[in-house]
Amino acid sequence: MPTESRKRGLTVTSATGAGVALVAAGVVAEFLPTVTAVSPVRRLCPTLAGRGDPGHVALTFDDGPHPVATPTVLRRLDELAVRATFFLLAEQVREHPRVAYETHERGHEIAVHGLRHDPPTRPWRAGADLAEAYRTIADVTGASPGWYRPPYGVLTTSRAAAARRLGLRPVLWTADGRDWVRDADGDTVARRVLSRVDGGGTILLHDSDVAAVPGSWRSALDALDAVVGHCRTQGRLVGPLRDHGLRN
Template sequence: MSLSPVRYGRSPAWRAMTVLAPFATVAALHIGPAVTWLPGLRRGVLPGLAGTGHPRHVALTFDDGPDPASTPHFLDALDGLGVRATFFLLGESVVRHPALTRAIAERGHELAVHGWRHDRPWLPRPARDRAEVVRAARVVGEVSGSRPRWYRPPYGILTSGRWAAARTAGLRPVLWTAWGRDWTADASPASVRAVIGTELRGGGTLLLHDSDRTSAPGCWRAALGALPDVVLGLREAGLSVGPLAEHGTGVRRGAPR
């Protein structure tokens, strides 16, 4: 008597894994670069992305503008302090407020790209990322009359699509080494100063927000209230404060400028 071989089919779980594996690979490739959001990792491994520059300089940067309700207050405060900064702008807000965008540039500040809108990049969409970052870079350049150099994605989340989009647009991604946690409802000038005091050192890039459009209403007042003491404190420590263009990002720490 001969026995027919027994054929065992794959289990439902195995079949599901087979179907989902390509999608999991795509998702991993898409979101993998976002690990650079981790401050310790980027400071140690990718100092240029972290915004590490000359050790006697601090780069002052603002995200989420331009916003007519708040940005002018920051421009006045910076004028009073004699400080220039880098403003990472949203393309859709630039189109909505071109006069304010020009005013930021005319008052001596550096303009950079924060994307077209402030959205989260959980789903892969490389074509849309490329189109929106290129569009944002174009409108910032057209309105201000100066081609932007820097790109900081919303939430600081760099996906593979956003990396590629920045390269296509001729932009250099840069995040930050310290922030003021100024986007929360309970932020205050004192809390912003305290957080910055524990995180910021010479050579660092500081992230603040000149708008509450994507955060708690009115929270921009915490950053604005903290700004004079932060700048004066850095100067008392022997540090200069200015935009990324003057920061020497990518220069070896300790090297002459």
């Protein structure tokens, strides 16, 4: 009898170990793609990072629409004669539908940032949440989004699969301005972007402070003249991802 008990114990232990290994493997499979959010790794995935035509620089904004920031950014872009890609959050679209609609009406490209700005803590909801975000953004703006950028740049396996089902192409960035931090201003944002951007690069800025320090979007706004001016001085066009020549 003691021998049988020990055998049962070994069986339980083995089963438990197999279960833990299975869970661990699932976690790795889900989150392994998130390493693409790290800058050095993004360089190994140029298409995902948004590297396109060397004569073009893609200008993108995340986290909108915002009732004050987005219209202000749109006016500045009009003054600069530049169009950009806006990655929208569906919950913000519901709160500010007119701003979202106007963004599309003014010739800018509409893309999907997600339902809300949350970390990937519920992978089983990824498909439903992204589908809801897509429908909301498309219905309100009248656009058919073709791009997806996950919050925080964290592209998990479940998010990637959900995007694929919706016909959304994931894209991250090659240069960001850290315009969301407390001590950011137009000069720091412009310097950071211009130290990283080159021909074919994709710039990440924000037209909202929904996931950042209140008012931080002003630093992105104040950097626009310098960023666009520098790119044009280098002989590069500045525009949305649709004109960026990304390879399939």
